[in-house]
Amino acid sequence: MSGPWGVDGLSGPGAGLGLLLGIGLALVWLGLPVHRRPRLEQRLHPYLRDAPKPSRLLAGSQVDGASALGVLLRPVVGDLARGVERMLGGSASVRRRLLRAGRAPDVDKFRAEQVVWGAVGTVAGAALGTVLWLDNGGSLVPLVSLTLCGCGIGIVARDQWLSHEANRREARMLAEFPTVAELLALAVGAGEGAVGALERVCRLSRGELATELGRCLADARAGANLPTALQGLADRTGLPSLARFVDGMVVAVQRGTPLAEVLRAQAQDVREAGRRAVMEEGGKKEILMMVPVVFLVLPVTVLFAVFPGFSLLQFTL
Structure with a gap:
């Protein structure tokens, strides 16, 4: 028997597809911007938020597999x-x-x-x-x-x-310290104050020590006095030379002693300490260099010296 359209079994699927098409067109029509009336909180939100909301395209709203994992x-x-x-x-x-x-x-x-x-x-x-x-x-x-x-x-x-x-970071700071101390001494000798000299050095130099001095200046600008901010530098590092440098600057700032001479003396002490460290490292390397000489070169030399005699004795016998 034939259905309403003359073919059996096509009325059910055709009606279902037509219903789905109608629902889809209705959703598209209702989703147009003309039919989306913003609510009161949505209209007030741009004027009450603290910062503009970033774009979803820039923020990367899609979650990939790595982030989901x-x-x-x-x-x-x-x-x-x-x-x-x-x-x-x-x-x-x-x-x-x-x-x-x-x-x-x-x-x-x-x-x-x-x-x-x-x-x-x-x-x-x-x-x-x-x-x-x-x-x-x-x-x-x-x-x-x-x-x-x-x-x-x-x-x-x-x-x-x-x-x-x-x-490794402290080694880089120790290598930068003499130059930074000399720059601070030059700035103080030219008439800058302690804070002004630190600002000038942080602006002109790059490196780990300059970054730490910048953190000290940031702490000083946040409300802490300069000796307390400099003491934070000594607390964040494990270098005795930097601790002495901070102590010298704190004493010079608090008591008004000549800061330039203190900085130059600190730089000279660090250079002497670096020179002593290089000499000690050279002494250790010299001892290590004796190992191949004693255990490799010397036995081969003795073997070359003794082997002709053994060969001659064997030939004579």
């Missing part, structure tokens, strides 16, 4: 970071080294980084253990041991890398 793993990483903190401790030491490295003293973030490094080490150890297990077979003890060792090595490696970053 990060959002999903953030609670797990946070729990593991708290576990590492309870197991290792030493928050004061970590905070101190973060300040020395020029980073924000965020211990939780550093523990999360340790968790990530530990995860990478775990994967590397598990991969190596799996290769060994597939090659040799037998027990799973090497696989488990390498996995645990990889996790521990990753966590410890992140801690050691933080210490390396702090030491």
Whole structure:
């Protein structure tokens, strides 16, 4: 039998498609800007907000796979970071080294980084253990041991890398210190005050020490007096020479002693300390250079000297 249109079974799908088309056209019509009347809070919001809302195109509103994975793993990483903190401790030491490295003293973030490094080490150890297990077979003890060792090595490696970053940054600051001290002495000798000399040096120089002096000036502008701001520089670094430099500047500012002479003396002391450090390093390298001479060159020389005699004796006998 035929339906209303003469073909059986086409009335149902045709009606469904027509209904969907009608609903879609109605939604498009209702979604036109003409039919979207803003509410009262939407009209008042541009005049009450503190800052203009950035564009969605510039902000990147679309969430990609990496960001979605990060959002999903953030609670797990946070729990593991708290576990590492309870197991290792030493928050004061970590905070101190973060300040020395020029980073924000965020211990939780550093523990999360340790968790990530530990995860990478775990994967590397598990991969190596799996290769060994597939090659040799037998027990799973090497696989488990390498996995645990990889996790521990990753966590410890992140801690050691933080210490390396702090030491490297302090070495750069120590190399910049004599030049910065001389510039400060020249600025003070030309008639600048302590704050003016610091501003001039921060404006003309680049580097880690100039950045730290800029932070001191920012603290001074925020309301702290200059000695307190300079003391923050000594607290954020672990260099005795910088601590003496800060003490000399604080005493010169508070008591009115000649600041230029203090700065020149501090720069000369740092240069002498650097020269002594170079001499000590040269002495250590000289001892290390004796190792190949004693254990490689000298035995070969003795062998070349003795071998002709042994050959002659063997030929005579």
